Amino acid sequence: MIAMMLSSAIASLVACIATYRAPSSSVAAPASHYKFRLIHAMNVYSVPPGAAAATAGGRASPFHQWSAIESIRRAMRYAPPDMRVDFVCAVFESDRAALLGDDLPCRTVSLTRSTRTEYHFIEDAKELPFIQDIIDAATAQDEERGNVEYFLVLTNSDIGLTKYFYRALMPHLRMREAVSINRLAVSAEAIDVATADDGETLLSRVDSALEDADDHGGYDCFIIHSSVLPRIRIGDMFAGYPPWGNVMHRLLKLVADNYTNVKSNVNGTFHIGDDRTAWKNDDWSEDELASYLEFEELVHFSTIDDMANQRTMSPKSASLILEHATAAVVKPKCPWGRGNNVYRWVNDLNCAIGLQYNRYHDNRTIPRFIQPGFEGYCKGACNPWLI
Incomplete structure (x- = not known):
């Protein structure tokens, strides 16, 4: 009798283990x-x-x-x-x-x-x-x-x-x-x-x-x-x-x-x-405002790289960047924004740097924004201005 009860208990336990489901957890399941x-x-x-x-x-x-x-x-x-x-x-x-x-x-x-x-x-x-x-x-x-x-x-x-x-x-x-x-x-x-x-x-x-x-x-x-x-x-x-x-x-x-x-x-x-x-109403310092006005009048400088390098020189204002500019290469413009405070001005400059063409691929000029090795994905003339 005891043996039969023990056998039945073991069978029930095995069945419970087989059908057991863990409670839900906040731990994420495997990515797969x-x-x-x-x-x-x-x-x-x-x-x-x-x-x-x-x-x-x-x-x-x-x-x-x-x-x-x-x-x-x-x-x-x-x-x-x-x-x-x-x-x-x-x-x-x-x-x-x-x-x-x-x-x-x-x-x-x-x-x-x-x-x-x-x-x-x-x-x-x-x-x-x-x-x-x-x-x-x-x-x-x-x-x-x-x-x-x-x-x-x-x-x-x-x-x-x-x-x-x-x-x-x-x-x-x-x-x-x-x-x-x-x-x-x-x-x-x-x-x-x-x-x-x-x-x-x-x-x-x-x-x-x-x-x-x-x-x-x-x-x-x-x-x-x-x-x-x-x-x-x-x-x-x-x-x-x-x-x-x-x-x-x-x-x-x-x-x-x-x-x-x-x-x-x-x-x-x-x-x-x-x-x-x-973001349109930030106050400017006099130096920053002067720098911006000079920037708007400037249409040429040596290279975009020169301007990018100069911005980390810790000048009192951005005007020092413009003093290093020389008439040589036409400045690319960022067509999707116009600086009306110093942060927009700098972001527009960053945009212009990325738009600068720095290599050729399949008879197309490739902007810096596009990574080497992925030029083939570029549609048309590979020009963000035209998309």
Whole structure:
């Protein structure tokens, strides 16, 4: 009798073991479990307590960044089951300690350069990140491991995602293409920023305001397949000021086999308020203003390389750069922006440097933005101006 009971118990135990399923875990499944893998990268920074951009609750993140992070946190929960999203926050070491208390839902990587470290001629320079540095830092881990099948999602730190953003990407991901998405401008009054101090309240108000939001034509969200990334480098163009988004848009049109610009829609991205004038109103020092006026009158200088090298000489103002210019080669212009403050001026210069043709391939001149070995992907005359 005892033997029969023991045998029955053992049989039941074996059956239980055979049918056991581990409880769900927050630990991500192996990458092979997913059909699509996304690396979502954005720069994350801190503001001091009491700053105008600060949020309630003592967070180090400014309001627009906090709202973007909360929206990404939610969108990840609603991502399709066969999609894995690796959210990566690219941070400066000067911000890392302050951000520790913000419960960031991301893997952090370090940025070592900024406009503050590189452009000494800008008085009291802002600490703005270089776009290529964000891309390189976010994808370094995968490149080192030989992971060659992923998409990079790149958004500005103030760009939020709608609830089903990742689901809406699926048709584009199947094409292994590059995508840009124009945002919706959500009314700040509809959100009532002063009282939207928790994620649930904030996102509920955003959802309600999307239908009445305004379209916006700017480029501040890109999804790029890993096979496309090595074809271009965006040089020293930095975030926070035009025209880096327009340049990226043009370059992807030039080298990606399939590139789609998705217009503003309720399953895309959003920004709270319309900031189209925010970057236009920076004050200039007298030296910076004089430098800009000289730059506008200048139509020739020795080479773009000379100007690029001079900018790290730590002059009191950018005028020293122009003093080294000589009439020889016509300056390439950046057709997608016109500097009206020192940051736009420098970003326009970075754009012009990247547009400079520095080699030939199949009887075509190739701009610096296009990487060696990938010239064959360039469409037509390989000229971003003409795309």
